[in-house]
Amino acid sequence: MQNTPPSHQASQLESLSNAIGVSGEEDEVRQLLIDAVRERADELLVDALGNLIVYQRGSSQPDYTVMIAAHMDEVGLMVTAVESNGLLQFTNVGGIDARILPGLRVKVGADRKHGVVLWKPIHMGRDMKTVEMDSLRIDVGATDKKAAQLGERIAFDAEFAMLSDTVARGKALDDRVGCSLLVDILAGGPYPVTVAAAFTVQEEIGLRGATVAARRIKPDAAIVLEGTPAFDVPDPGYEAAAGDLPTNPATRLGAGVVLTLADSSMITDPRVMRFLRETAEAQGIAYQLKTVAGGGTDAGAIHTAGAGTPTMTLSVPCRYIHSPSALLDLGDYDCALRLAQAALRSMDASTFRRD
Incomplete structure (x- = not known):
């Protein structure tokens, strides 16, 4: 074949x-x-x-x-509450590291509403060393509790692309x-x-x-x-005097x-x-x-x-x-x-x- x-x-x-x-x-x-x-x-x-x-x-x-x-x-997220200002509270569906979420674009619900994950602005939250999912919200541009329905799934807003002849991203x-x-x-x-x-x-x-x-x-x-x-990615905790960071x-x-x-x-x-x-x-x-x-x-x-x-x-x-x-x-x-x-x-x- x-x-x-x-x-x-x-x-x-x-x-x-x-x-x-x-x-x-x-x-x-x-x-x-x-x-x-x-x-x-x-x-x-x-x-x-x-x-x-x-x-x-x-x-x-x-x-x-x-x-x-x-x-x-x-993996994705799910709406757990809608605040009076239209911001969405959410939880994870499957294993997601909360540290990757701030600033990400997402799609919410069956109608694929566009949204962005927000966190406290960096200049206001310099003392926050970790990212907790319950401290994050999703902004879909709404201003009231009609922004979404409880239980709606939330997916990453990302497009597939070929980075080279053989390496794909998605x-x-x-x-x-x-x-x-x-x-x-x-x-x-x-x-x-x-x-x-x-x-x-x-x-x-x-x-x-x-x-x-x-x-x-x-x-x-x-x-x-x-x-x-x-x-096969570098260990960011390793301090090399010169050259590439090692991998294991x-x-x-x-x-x-x-x-x-x-x-x-x-x-x-x-x-x-x-x-x-x-x-x-x-x-x-x-x-x-x-x-x-x-x-x-x-x-x-x-x-x-x-x-x-x-x-x-x-x-x-x-x-x-x-x-x-x-x-x-x-x-x-x-x-x-x-x-x-x-x-x-x-x-x-x-x-x-x-x-």
């Missing part, structure tokens, strides 16, 4: 990144994905929680089902990059095994969609596609697909890791190992589903994740796509069998 052209990757990522789908309101993203995969589906359904599940029957081993998951939701790359990969995987099918593609909801607030989807699918094995933090990255842009050894939600089975590494090396696919144990993915819910499911996480490293301006490298995207496809072509009922 031909690799997906980079121009297609960029265009697809742009559409998915610019779409808004804060956890619990993934409708816009889901419709884009339905339109993208409909022609490659043998069966397509949306469950009660909002997961989009797409079945593509295997050509030679249709009874062996591999679930491939990528979550549609993104919001929600965790995990629209996984969604884009899954679309491309389906486009390359069918595979020997049956693929159950699960575009899941509410990952950022507790892996909720994946829990429900795995119960429905009952997979024999699973692949989770993610955007994961890249740590567990993962970095441009070094290949990331294979997760362990995180807070799952320790990868050594059989699974051996299979992935051998497959990557046989295909000449660059990969890197994630050794930082923090964070979690849909794999945490899927690998404990039913009687247990051999599960692997393939990630594209992203700098500045959970911000309006995450960065990724399309070369890493290509490595993730090639490895997922190679795994699907070489996996069968004996691959993870315990002797």
Whole structure:
């Protein structure tokens, strides 16, 4: 199969990144994905929680089902109160560092009202050493309590852009990059095994969609596609006499697909890791190992589903994740796509069998 052209990757990522789908309101993203995969589906359904599940029957081993998951939701904010002067109080939906918020542009509610996050002006708040979310407000240019409705979601106001031939910038790359990969995987099918593609909801607030989807699918094995933090940025606490600041990255842009050894939600089975590494090396696919144990993915819910499911996480490293301006490298995207496809072509009922 031909690799997906980079121009297609960029265009697809742009559409998915610019779409808004804060956890619990993934409708816009889901419709884009339905339109993208409909022609490659043998069966397509949306469950009660909002997961989009797409079945593509295997050509030679249709009874062996591999679930491939990528979550549609993104981190964001939610309106919790509207003050009499029209300013909005809010809380986070998913993991957001409050320090990135002051001055950011946002979009509020289904009508995408433009707003900006405000904090005490710097000349008035020099004694404030930390940023607390409850000290922030959002200004949408209103002057009364009709400014917004309680519970409305708030998304980063950010546009996708290519910074170079291979480096892309955008919001929600965790995990629209996984969604884009899954679309491309389906486009390359069918595979020997049956693929159950699960575009899941509410990952950022507790892996909720994946829990429900795995119960429905009952997979024999699973692949989770993610955007994961890249740590190849300078340590600002290091004072160098000369030259560049040092880095100690567990993962970095441009070094290949990331294979997760362990995180807070799952320790990868050594059989699974051996299979992935051998497959990557046989295909000449660059990969890197994630050794930082923090964070979690849909794999945490899927690998404990039913009687247990051999599960692997393939990630594209992203700098500045959970911000309006995450960065990724399309070369890493290509490595993730090639490895997922190679795994699907070489996996069968004996691959993870315990002797």
